[in-house]
Amino acid sequence: MSVIVLVEHTGGNIKKKSFEAVQYAAQIAQQTATTVTAVVLGSIADAEMEALGNYGASKVIHIADNRLDELHARAYTTALVNIARAEDSKIIITLYDINGRAVAPRVAAQLKAGIVAGALSYPNLEKGFAIKKSVFSGKAFAWVNVLSDVKVIMLMPNTFQLSKTDGKATIEKQDISFSEKDFGIKVTAVNKVTGEIALTDATLVVSGGRGMKGPENWGLIEDLAKELGAATACSRPVADTHWRPHHEHVGQTGGTIRPDLYIAVGISGAIQHLAGVNGSKTIVVINSDPEAPFFKAANYGVVGDAMAVLPKLTAAVKKFKEQHH
Ligand SMILES: Cc1cc2nc3c(=O)[nH]c(=O)nc-3n(C[C@H](O)[C@H](O)[C@H](O)COP(=O)(O)OP(=O)(O)OC[C@H]3O[C@@H](n4cnc5c(N)ncnc54)[C@H](O)[C@@H]3O)c2cc1C
Known part of the structure; x- marks a missing residue:
């Protein structure tokens, strides 16, 4: 029984x-x-x-x-x-x-x-x-x-x-x-992503959207993720334009995640994106447009340019970690 x-x-x-x-x-x-x-x-x-x-x-x-x-x-x-x-x-x-x-x-x-x-x-x-x-x-x-x-x-x-x-x-x-x-189904090859935190299992996620402007700026997302021990994710247009691999795309047509913390950078907050992340326990939104719809779903919001906010946030996390070690 x-x-x-x-x-x-x-x-x-x-x-x-x-x-x-x-x-x-x-x-x-x-x-x-x-x-x-x-x-x-x-x-x-x-x-x-x-x-x-x-x-x-x-x-x-x-x-x-x-x-x-x-x-x-x-x-x-x-x-x-x-x-x-x-x-x-x-x-x-x-x-x-x-x-x-x-x-x-x-x-x-x-x-x-x-x-x-x-x-x-x-x-x-x-x-x-x-x-x-x-x-x-x-x-x-x-x-x-x-x-x-x-x-x-x-x-x-x-x-x-x-x-x-x-x-x-x-x-x-x-x-x-x-x-x-x-x-009956034969698996011929399994390509596992190594060296990164698997998005589906992550409790902390840093995610970027079209507001990141281009793949050359993605290092800013990765730096913050690394400092936090977080996985990275992205909005659909970012994957569609091949800035990031498709397995990182979250939303209605991508993955559904429920981390403890979701930091959305340069993502407008379209309903199709929210569908994949609105189960997150805490949502932080960084966006230069104070009218971005994502702020309505956020617990904390920063109105500002991602290129300026991200390095400061990463430095602050680093300092915090040093002080608390
Ligand atoms: C059937 C269907 C299914 C879909 N499925 C998905 C899905 O699964 N996932 C998904 O994400 N989308 C999905 N979409 C697309 C969705 O509707 C949106 O178009 C998409 O989420 C927008 O991506 P974005 O927020 O990155 O880009 P944008 O809408 O272009 O938003 C970019 C944001 O960045 C901000 N920004 C610009 N510059 C800066 C800066 N320097 N600093 C900070 N912020 C800045 C802007 O203010 C804006 O809010 C789907 C659409 C359809 C029709």
């Missing part, structure tokens, strides 16, 4: 957002008087998986098959469905991210489960199984009630603060017999 949660890792390191998913599962397990079983797929060390106990998993099921090191949606689905059936689980949790979006709907279809995509709350059991989620690209909230016996919840990353406990998890190794069809 345990709550099942799919854990993600890159190169054997569990992602912070997966600890959050496990902690979320633990709270639901408590509400429903059961335990959490974390599912880890692919090559990873036992010591890394034990840390899942610190966030509320009592058991980890590890399927060490190295074909699972890369996302194979069908194989991941087979693994989760098999484990959910064996554990007689009624609640399966994934993240609302690229992996979750590829896997959770398939799991829900196979288990005839209702699904909540982008959950922002714990279920309210007094009202059935009601969960708050974001709708219309984050512009509104909806409460949805899941009526099916089995339920799949996709948690919106960076919704809850992590708090570590000294809980322990036992690790159980399992083998699952996959079919050839489970690996």
Whole structure:
């Protein structure tokens, strides 16, 4: 009857957002008087998986098959469905991210489960199984009630603060017999961005728009990001004109991020841009036009020329760090 949660890792390191998913599962397990079983797929060390106990998993099921090191949606689905059936689980949790979006709907279809995509709350059991989620690209909230016996919840990353406990998890190794069809799509090459902070996992993001004038000024964005330990992002025209790679573009047609801090420099704040960033906890806008629409969505605003403001801000962050070390 345990709550099942799919854990993600890159190169054997569990992602912070997966600890959050496990902690979320633990709270639901408590509400429903059961335990959490974390599912880890692919090559990873036992010591890394034990840390899942610190966030509320009592058991980890590890399927060490190295074909699972890369996302194979069908194989991941087979693994989760098999484990959910064996554990007689009624609640399966994934993240609302690229992996979750590829896997959770398939799991829900196979288990005839209702699904909540982008959950922002714990279920309210007094009202059935009601969960708050974001709708219309984050512009509104909806409460949805899941009526099916089995339920799949996709948690919106960076919704809850992590708090570590000294809980322990036992690790159980399992083998699952996959079919050839489970690996029907062959990954021929994986080009990972290295040496930078991955945008989707970043808690701090510095982002630039057309107000940066050209790629020759991008060093100003990178300097601030480096000083803060932040990832960099951009508006769509910046990616369209090849100043920056497309994976950095956020918004309706780009990535959706929910960092703790989003600093938008020379970005007007079009609705299509806001759709990808309006879940950020704190938004700082730097723009030379006091009428720029982004200021309406900002917690803090600086009216000024980015070329003058950025070096000063970077220097101030550097000084602050030196003083507080
Ligand atoms: C279907 C559709 C989907 C879209 N999807 C996306 C999306 O996913 N993401 C996205 O970003 N856009 C998207 N767009 C485009 C969006 O509508 C805007 O055109 C775009 O976000 C504008 O980018 P920008 O703010 O960088 O540029 P601009 O709108 O040109 O704004 C530049 C800003 O920089 C400021 N500025 C100028 N000089 C300086 C300076 N020296 N210092 C400081 N500030 C300065 C200006 O005041 C202005 O506010 C989409 C549009 C459509 C129609």
